[in-house]
Amino acid sequence: MAGKPLVLYILYVGASADLTMNNNNNSVQIIEKRIRSSANILSRGSLDNFVPFGHCLIDEYHFFSTNLNWGDAQTYCREHFTDLATIERAADVARTGIPTFGWIGLHDLPAAWYKVMADHSNSWRWSATGATSPGGYQNWDPIEPNNYNSIELCVSTNNGKWQDNDCRLIAPCLCYKDLSGVKQFFLVNDTWRTWPNCQSVCRQQYHDLAMIQSETENQAATTALSGQNAAWIGLYRNIWAWSDGSSNNYIKWITGAPSNSQNNEHCVNMDYKGVMNDSPCSNTMGFLCHEVKKRATVVKAQMWIQTKVDLNEASVSEQLFKQLEDRMKEEFPKTGFKLQWSKTPAYG
């Protein structure tokens, strides 16, 4: 057909049954069939060259006003939906439907870090390996770690007893290097440094900040302190994780949060403005679940159109688009389409 080819991007949000299938080609064929079956959408044109361009997941939020503690809310959301809510960007907040405030999936559960060497995303790990100790060795001071004021994510040794502390505090650096399988420890004490600066200097001069994985190594490390009471060692952790394991780091705290008041605020709630606060997980309140439900597929199609008008003109293309979209909506009232003239798609 003679005419002017235009590249068209179509975001198709179909019924979940069509779109949850794993076979991408199959779902693109379904989309193509549906669009072709309304072949008269353009009186003088045709759609051709369907190419799958990409997929994205469409998620939905569900708010419940029943008062539950964080753990029970998590269980409920996991049983009925995907998980407690993950918020990835400011724009998500408007979609949540939270009337006041409620639990979201953000947490820092002590089971992952309180006197344990575990493999959770909040757990302690060593600078040299990025991993926890396989043997589980640890030697905390009796009341440590306590994440006081919610800012203690780096570890120092105090005559062999470990403490979590604010990474910005300055102290001597205890470094190590491995000599034929035996760790040797070295104190860098020319000036006192923050934990990140100790990490840099240890990596420059030795191997890394001290990694201590047995009683023998802890004794050798303590001896290397040479009379200094305390020094940074290589243990650290990341605070806050999403219940669904998502790795996004969007957090918007209320002023003064997180505070970990009384060492007991390990779960996060959010208000209707998207402002978050750390609270005791045993508090009961409404909660926000998250459902990853629909799969959206972007297809790229070439559209041939016979026309005398200039399609590059915005008003013309807008009008044509509106007609196309209206016809598709008539044809498939329960299916979402978004159309776009573009050299690059906005979705995917």
Ligand SMILES: [Ca+2]
């Ligand atoms: Ca502490």
Ligand SMILES: [Ca+2]
């Ligand atoms: Ca708080």
